Amino acid sequence: GESVGLHLPTLSVQEGDNSIINCAYSNSASDYFIWYKQESGKGPQFIIDIRSNMDKRQGQRVTVLLNKTVKHLSLQIAATQPGDSAVYFCAEAQKLVFGQGTRLTINP
């Protein structure tokens, strides 16, 4: 069946550094992906999305890269701040499949 997974369950970065969170998917027909941020005790919050007709999309301090050849996408957060501490999920939106999540911790 389809799966969306993440390479690392945890990621620690220094405040001010850039963070890169990776995600792999299995269904080559997947064409729409969303990154979510979930803080403790809260619901997932939309960060950015990307469709398969693009390989890069930028938002405020975030960039999503999509590599369809290897079925991989990444979320890059620039100048990571303490408020970025959360669990980050990628989701294949057409089939409503979420990855396991990467917990991002910011070191002062």
Added chain:
Amino acid sequence: NAGVMQNPRHLVRRRGQEARLRCSPVKGHSHVYWYRQLPEEGLKFMVYLQKENIIDESGMPKERFSAEFPKEGPSILRIQQVVRGDSAAYFCASSPREKEGYTFGSGTRLTVV
């Protein structure tokens, strides 16, 4: 301009009781999705509903679980005869169109004692 409202935020039930979780979608959204999240895990899709119709219930356990989204009122996820393994956070999302533009609620944390 309220988002997705879920209630209650916390629900405690004894084994064998029924749990009813409510989800009011964003105004104007006619698509509702329910997810379950165990501690330190991702969100698992349960069911996708459109007004008065179940579109996809492939993630819903075959027994004890049911969902509805009536013409009027919130969507309801109902769990009958709860067991300890049902303890989890249940999230609802809504969207204006099929499978895009999702907005999530803050979840209902169900504890079965």
